[in-house]
Structure formats: structure tokens, C-alpha cells
Amino acid sequence: MLRFLLRRVVLVVPTFIGVTLLSFLLIHLVPGDPIEVRFGERGVSPQRLAELRHEAGLDRPLWQQFLAYEGQVATGHLGTSVVTHEPVWSEFVTLFPATVELSVCAILFAILVGLPFGVIAAVRRGSVFDYGLMGLSVTGASMPIFWWGLMMILVFSVALGWTPVSGRISDAYYVAPWTGFMLIDAWFSDDRGAVASALSHLILPTIVLGTIPLATVARMTRSAMLEVLGEDYIRTARAKGLGTLRVVVVHALRNALIPVVTVIGLQVGTLLGGAILTETIFSWPGIGHWLIESIQRRDYPVLQGGTLLVASLVMLVNLGVDLAYGFLNPRIRR
Amino acid sequence: MSRAEADPAAIAATTTAPGPLRLFAVAFAENRGAVLGLGIMVLLLVVALLAGVVAPHSPIEQFRDHFLTPPVWQAGGTDRFPLGTDDVGRDLLSRLIYGARLSLLIGLSVVVLSLTTGSTLGLVAAFAGGGVDIAIMRLMDIVLVFPSLLLAIVIVAILGPSLFNAMLAVAIVTLPNYTRLARASALAELARDYVTATRAAGAGPLRLMFATVLPNCLAPLIVQATLGFSSAILDAAALGFLGLGAQPPTPEWGTMLAGALQFYQRAWWVLTFPGLAILLTVLAFNLFGDGLRDALDPKLKR
Numbered sequence: 001m002l003r004f005l006l007r008r009v010v011l012v013v014p015t016f017i018g019v020t021l022l023s024f025l026l027i028h029l030v031p032g033d034p035i036e037v038r039f040g041e042r043g044v045s046p047q048r049l050a051e052l053r054h055e056a057g058l059d060r061p062l063w064q065q066f067l068a069y070e071g072q073v074a075t076g077h078l079g080t081s082v083v084t085h086e087p088v089w090s091e092f093v094t095l096f097p098a099t100v101e102l103s104v105c106a107i108l109f110a111i112l113v114g115l116p117f118g119v120i121a122a123v124r125r126g127s128v129f130d131y132g133l134m135g136l137s138v139t140g141a142s143m144p145i146f147w148w149g150l151m152m153i154l155v156f157s158v159a160l161g162w163t164p165v166s167g168r169i170s171d172a173y174y175v176a177p178w179t180g181f182m183l184i185d186a187w188f189s190d191d192r193g194a195v196a197s198a199l200s201h202l203i204l205p206t207i208v209l210g211t212i213p214l215a216t217v218a219r220m221t222r223s224a225m226l227e228v229l230g231e232d233y234i235r236t237a238r239a240k241g242l243g244t245l246r247v248v249v250v251h252a253l254r255n256a257l258i259p260v261v262t263v264i265g266l267q268v269g270t271l272l273g274g275a276i277l278t279e280t281i282f283s284w285p286g287i288g289h290w291l292i293e294s295i296q297r298r299d300y301p302v303l304q305g306g307t308l309l310v311a312s313l314v315m316l317v318n319l320g321v322d323l324a325y326g327f328l329n330p331r332i333r334r
Numbered sequence: 335m336s337r338a339e340a341d342p343a344a345i346a347a348t349t350t351a352p353g354p355l356r357l358f359a360v361a362f363a364e365n366r367g368a369v370l371g372l373g374i375m376v377l378l379l380v381v382a383l384l385a386g387v388v389a390p391h392s393p394i395e396q397f398r399d400h401f402l403t404p405p406v407w408q409a410g411g412t413d414r415f416p417l418g419t420d421d422v423g424r425d426l427l428s429r430l431i432y433g434a435r436l437s438l439l440i441g442l443s444v445v446v447l448s449l450t451t452g453s454t455l456g457l458v459a460a461f462a463g464g465g466v467d468i469a470i471m472r473l474m475d476i477v478l479v480f481p482s483l484l485l486a487i488v489i490v491a492i493l494g495p496s497l498f499n500a501m502l503a504v505a506i507v508t509l510p511n512y513t514r515l516a517r518a519s520a521l522a523e524l525a526r527d528y529v530t531a532t533r534a535a536g537a538g539p540l541r542l543m544f545a546t547v548l549p550n551c552l553a554p555l556i557v558q559a560t561l562g563f564s565s566a567i568l569d570a571a572a573l574g575f576l577g578l579g580a581q582p583p584t585p586e587w588g589t590m591l592a593g594a595l596q597f598y599q600r601a602w603w604v605l606t607f608p609g610l611a612i613l614l615t616v617l618a619f620n621l622f623g624d625g626l627r628d629a630l631d632p633k634l635k636r
Contacts, residue, residue: 018476029492135367138624142616144568146575147591147609150598158599273481277572291484292576295491307488311479318479 004326012319016312017070023308024069028062030300078305083297088305091290097180098168099286102278103271105202106210107264114214115260118221122229123248133218140215145274149208149281156204163200166283170197209278213267220263224256231255258328265321269314361629368625374618382435389428390416393585397423402601418603420593426603429585430611436586437567437615440501444566445559447505452512453555457543459513460520471517474510482507486569490578497570497586500579504569508562515558519551553630560623564616571612587612 035052036044044052053059057068072078078088121130157165168182169175173194175185183202186194228234229252237251276288283289287306294302362368381388391397403419404411411418417426459470477485489503523529524547532546573579574588582593590608598605 014472015475015479018472019479022476026488026492031494138367138620139613139617142564142568142613142620144571144575144588144609144612144616146572146588147605147612150591150595150605151609154598154602154605269479269481273483276481276483276487277575280576291487295487295578300491303488303491307480307484310481310484314481315479 001327005323008319008322008326012315015315019311019315020070020073020308021066023304023311024066026304026307027300030298032298033058073308078308079301081294081299081302083299083302088302089309091302092287092306092309094180095286095290098182098284099272099275099279099288101181101183102202102205102209102284102286103268103275105206106271106274107213107267109206109210110213110217111264113210114217115221118218118260119225119248119253121218121222122225123244125226130222134222137215137218140211141219143211143215145208145211146277146281148211149204149278152204152208153281163204164197168198168201168285169194170201173197205278205282205284208281209271209274212274213264213271216263216267217260220260221256224259225252228252228256258325262321262325265324266318268317272310272314358629362625365625365628367621368629371618371621371623371625374614375622378434378438378615378618381431382438385431385435389425389431390414391425391428393429393432394424394583397425399423402597402604404601405603417607418601420590420604421597421601424583426607429590430587430607433585433587433590433608433611434615436497436580436584437571437612440497440504440570440586441563441566441619444501444505444508444570445562447501448508448562449512449555449559451505452509453516453548453551455509456513456516456518457520457548457551460517460524461539461543467517470513474513477507478510480507483569483572486573487576487578490573495578495581497574497580497584500570500573501566503573504566507569508565511558511562512555515554516551519554520547523547523550557623557627557630560619560626564619564623567612567619568616 033049033053035049035056035058050059057065060068076089078092080087081091084091117133121133124130153165156163164170169186173186173189173191175182175189175191175194175198178185178188182198183195186198225248229248234247234252237247242251272288275286276292278284279286279288280292287310291303291306291310294300294306397415397419400412400415400419400423402421403415403423405418406413406416408418415425415427417430419425420429455470455474459467480488486500486503486507489506490499493499493502529542529546533542537546570579571586571588571591574586575592577592580586580589582589587608591605594601594604594608
């Protein structure tokens, strides 16, 4: 077990160095000199520019600059935003809870709806329900979610007026940012209206971001259940006279869950990609919204640091899923 | 999976007997979703090829007395513009039709680029082994760590926003899928006797790679390419929507949606139809790809 653990962790190191190399190169490949960009329209004299370039180490050989960048990353210095002059790391930390809140809700939505649907489709294999559900599932997986989000706004916010169009909470409420998770903070603010407002802002983004994971979960659950339902121990359980519900939920579902959980874990990258689009549509103040804004403002340090942080996050979660899977399934430990 | 199934040359050589092609066709035709997908694909292809004939107007001609005209069945609509017009008076149907041409072109270019580069990299990794193998596969791991849309965004930020750069970015992002598949199937084939025999007969490495091994690795690659078509169209549309892909007035579906943002609450049609077009196209390729996978390899059937 320890060897398996060590091997997986060591394998991550070269990937991480590669990721930092890519994010290092980003600043050098984008059009425009980083110092000149900082001065923008005002411009800067050639002499002063040369001085500043020297101070920032931009006149040194590229490999020396890369080593210096590695040192900065190792000590947590990810640069400063050109627009707000805030450190990239502190901006990330402020905005990250919003993305986590949305992503967690989306995954919960996908599991709560997708799991039972997948189970029913497997149990009623070949029925109208099964076909209809699988049709919906492939449609969900094909969904351009940026359009899906706008259509939801058009129907539920504009036409019906049920939900707000954008943001995390109505301007009428002030909730002290304590955990950064609006729902939790609103809950502890003892203002029921604030909770309701936060919830109503969450509904549409959750559904939009959760649509593709929902399709994946329903599909995976169905196929995993079909496999398990054909096993001998299910027949044995049935032969013992156990009720269908007990056989399906207790005996089959429990064993079908492992591949489903793995797939959910590996969805984190897809989810963060989807968050970029969802947050842009709903003006949700999270990481995705922040990254898109950084491109529009040519705030390349933010794009660089943010990309590095998101990639590191995906890497960590994948490693975690990998380790958990090895822990649960001794056969793949090598 | 039998080797002959994947090899078009072998299929052509054995057409006298009810060969694997026939078996494949039967298995495929059983899947109603896949047939539906194929139907939509053919329809799209015809529309795209005949865009100049089918489209009632030019996709960029502006009718200055018809801003935001609703579709024909709604009050205020006219049969000159069956699906209505956009904010500068361009015919929506014509733009969608020319957009089909663009989307299929995007899908095709991206898939051809990533399929050829990816399979070559995968074959090289499998044949060379050792350091080359490790280097190529580590590189692919790095690409896979980034959420694909984010990496595509970063690449476009570096290269500058344009349709061509967006296609390049999407091709790079999907590269690892093909590389991994090609490497895995090539490794499996390399252990077989026919490869050893060909090598003993004096075939050079290039011949072994592309003439002997590659044809037998094609089945999974073809399936991946079909599914890759849909993700390429989806990702390119997302980039267009974010303003990082095709630039206005190009009638690309994602770019059209971005252009609709300011007034979609007043004019539902400018938002609804381009999105439906994307959904329908992506759905068709996904249905077709699923059917292809099931028909080519019953083991993978889900």
C-alpha cells in the first residue's frame, strides 16, 4: 500500500513541473511586453523600460527566469494583478468559495437526480422509461451549456420572473463574508430572507452546471447497475426471497457505486471548465468569471496564476481519487 | 475484435462473402439512435454543401428595414425571413445554414489535425518506448491536467482570438485522447505474431508503423474521432461565445449567440435557433459515435 501511495505521489511531480513551465511560458508568449502592458496607454521611456526590465529580471536568460519563477511558486508568490494590484493568490482565495459552492451544489444535483434515474433505467431495462432517459442523457451530454443557461434565464427569470438573473444574493441583503459560502453565511446571519435570496440565486446556475454531470452519472449508474444485476450474488439474494427494492438498493447499488464515484471524482476538470461558462452567464463571482475577465482586461498575471492554481487543483483531486480507488480496490494496487 | 473489421482494405478484398462490413451494418442499423444521428448528419452535410442554393439570403446582407423581425409564425413576421432577423437585419435562417458549413468544417479540421498528430505521437511512443515514450506520455498528462476549455482559452489568449486559432487550440486540447488510444492499441498489436513476421520479413519501422500496425488500431480511433467531432464543435462554439473564436460578422453559431446577448430578452429567436443548431449537430455526432462504438466493439456496449 505504501509503495502504491509513494509511486502515485512521485508521478505527480514531473507533471506539476510541466504545468508550471507552461504557465511560465504563458507570460512570455502573450503579445506585448509585461512591463509595457503595466504602463498601458501612458507609455514609458525606453531607458526606464530597460531599468524596470532589469529589475524584474526579464533581461536574464529564459532558463534562469524559469528557475526564479519555480522559486516564487514554491513560496506561494504567484504575481500581482495588473488591474487591481492585489496578489493573485489572495484574489483566488476570496473568489474560490463561490466556485466551490456552485460546483458542490451542481454535483449534488447530478447525484440526487442521476443516481435514482440510472437505477430505475437499469431495473426497467428496455422499457419506454429506459429509452426516454437514455435519450435525455445523451441530449444532456451534448448540451452547449452557455446556451442552456441563457434559455433558462429567458424562461424562468425573464418570462416567469421566478428566479433572479445574476449574482449570488440580492442587493437588499448584506451578509458578512465569514466562510465565503453564501448559503452558510446567510444561514448564520439569522435573516431568513437572505437565505431565500441566496437559494433562489443558486438554483439556475446549479442546474446549468449540473446538466452534463447529471447525464454522465445517470449513464454510468445504469451501465454499472446492469453489470451488477447480472451477477450470481444478486440471483442468490433474489432466490432467498428478498424484496426487489432491498436487492436493488442494498445489494446491487452498493457494488455499482464504486465506478460511479470514480467517474464523479474525475469530473472535476470538466466541472471547472463548465464553471467558466456558467459563471460568465450568471455573473457568478467565482474563479471562472475571474479568469474570463482577466483575458478581457489583458491581466495576464491573473490568467497565469489562476490557470496554475486550477491545474494544480485538478491534479490534486485526481490524485485523491486515484488513491481512494486504490484503497477501495486492492486489485489495482501494484 | 477481429482485425479484418477495422481494415478497410481487407473489407474491400472480402466483399464477395457476407463479410464484417455486413455484420457491422446490421449491428449499426439495429441502433435507432445511431441511424437518427446519421440521418441528421447527412442532412446537415447536404445543407452545408448547398448553402449557396438553399439559403434565401446572404449571411451578411443587412436589411435595414427589418431589424429583429420575429419568425414567420409570430405576429410581425414575414415569409421573407422564415426564422426572423437579428439586430442588424440579417436573415437568421441563412446565417444558420452558412453556420452549418462552418461548424462541419471546424469539426473536420480539428478531428483531422488531432487524429493524425495524436495517432502518430501514440505510434511513435509505442514503437520507440523508453525515454521517448515517457516524454510523450508525460506531455499528454500535462495537457490533461488542465480543464480542456481553460487550456483552449489560454492558447487562444496567446495566439490571439480568431477562428483558426480556436480550431488549433481545440485540436491541441483533444490530442491526448488520440495519443493514448493509439499507443495502447499499438502496444497490444506489437506483441502479436504477424508484426514479428512482418519485421522478420525485413519491413522498415515506418512501414511497420503505418502499413502494418496502424490499420489494426483504427476501430477505437474512428469511434474517438466521431465523438471528437462533437466536442470540437461544442468547444469551438464555446470559444466563439466567449469572443475568443470566430469574429463577427462570421455566421458561426457560438459567435451568433454572443452577439445576441444584449437583446435576447426582447427577441427570443436570435438566442434559441443558433443554440438549437449546436445542440442538434452535437447530438447527431454523439448518437452516431455511440452506435459506431457498439457496432464495432460489442464488448464496450453500455
